[in-house]
Amino acid sequence: MNIDDCYQLGYIIKPHGLKGELQLLLDVDSPEDYQNLESVFVRQGQQLVPFFIEYINVRSEKAIVAFDEIQDFEQAKTLKGAELYLPLSALPEPSGDQFYLHEIDSFQVISQSGQSVGCIKNVIESGPQLILVVEDVGGVEILLPYTESLLIKLDREAKEMHINIADGLIDVYTNPENED
The missing domain is CATH 2.30.30.240 (PRC-barrel domain)
Structure with missing residues (x-):
């Protein structure tokens, strides 16, 4: 996936607990719209790497997520600060005179x-x-x-x-x- 075909959803704040969960900041207008995400792209260097979501719990602009690929705290801390992306096609349709x-x-x-x-x-x-x-x-x-x-x-x-x-x-x- 090319970064130009995506928008930044937010970033990983830090690991959460010892089982590989992560705390996210969702830098979007309606974070609750992302409660049912199945996957995201995580920026690693200049590449976007797909991560599949085991579960996500959105609370206000923050979320706790478990990725299928991350099993423990050590793996989780390597993603601290990483940017999260979704394809532009995943953006909710703006209404009326609203626009991206x-x-x-x-x-x-x-x-x-x-x-x-x-x-x-x-x-x-x-x-x-x-x-x-x-x-x-x-x-x-x-x-x-x-x-x-x-x-x-x-x-x-x-x-x-x-x-x-x-x-x-x-x-x-x-x-x-x-x-x-």
């Missing part, structure tokens, strides 16, 4: 006036807001702050994201002669 960051890559950004601003090339996570890195038709990179309240409409079929953009923000990038 990887999903909006290459979406067209449309302003509140209906004007196409450009294509999303990257998304930067910056504290409480996202920064959309948008490239216009002339190749100019435009950085647009984004919060949920700015979203007008997300059209998955058309691959468009309609958002409210502050007046004059795009001009800062597209009209450099206006600089002082």
